[in-house]
Amino acid sequence: MGTWFPKFYDPLMKPLEKMGFDKVRKELIAKAEGRVLEVGSGTGANFRHYRKAVEVDATEPNPLMLKQSIKQAEKSYVPVVLYPAKAEELPFPDKTFDTVTATLVFCTIPEPEKALQEIRRVCKxxxxxxxxxxxxxxxxxxxxxxxxxxxxxxxxxxxxHLNRNTLELVKRSGLIVLDVTSYSGGLFLVIECVNG
Incomplete structure (x- = not known):
């Protein structure tokens, strides 16, 4: 993990957030209910959009990003607890969560298949x-x-990884894909699933 990327992540993302990412995040995160796990929470861009969650447990392996997300967690409408954890090694018991969210993170997970199995494990x-x-x-x-x-x-x-086929990985993981919404000609996808 580099040190420059966490420092410049928010400024680099700002134009994209204004062009529609923030709207996509808001609509997606509004669907998160009950006890929520956010995988790869980065600098906490999603935290302000949680409304129906009872609590959000947010994992982020990059210590610099995790540190930056503390301010966002403190401003959140719902309680957010931060964990310095990798998606491939989630520190939670089986069948803990009602909802899992992840935004713009699967491209960077070293072992995405393992991360999806961990998500299935910790989900109800x-x-x-x-x-x-x-x-x-x-x-x-x-x-x-x-x-x-x-x-x-x-x-x-x-x-x-610019070329990661996350939708195919999700389908092979055993999660049941309910809906896929495409943005920017298929470069970005919202994938809604359930743990079947």
Whole structure:
């Protein structure tokens, strides 16, 4: 994990948030209910959007991002508890959560399949899993461009895989996909699932 990326993450994301990311986050996070796990909470951009959650347990492995998220957690409408944990090793008992959220995080998880199995483990049966992710595009040229750029992009942007097919990983994990909404020509997806 680099040190420059956490410092500049919010300024880099600000134009994208204004162009629609914040609206997508708000609509998605509004669906989170009960006890909620947020995986890879970053600098806490989602915290202000929780309204129906009883409590949010937020994991973030990058200590610099976790530190930045404390202010957002303190301003949250619902209680937020922060954990310095990886998605592949969640520090919670089986069947704990009613909802799991993750936004723009699966691109950076080193072992996404393992993370999805951990999410399934800590979710109750029928729990909601709400994801907003950028993915490998279906178009031949766009997808190949992402493939070519990914090695450089990963080094520059803290392990981010431009070409990760998160939707396919979710489908193979055993989660039941209920709805997929595409943005920006399929570069970004909202994936709504349940733990079946």
């Amino acid at each position: 049966q029928g729990a909601k899993i709400l994801l907003f992710e950028h993915v490998r595009m279906n178009g031949k040229l766009a997808g190949k461009t992402q493939d070519l750029l990914t090695p450089i992009w990963k080094k520059a942007f803290d392990g981010c």
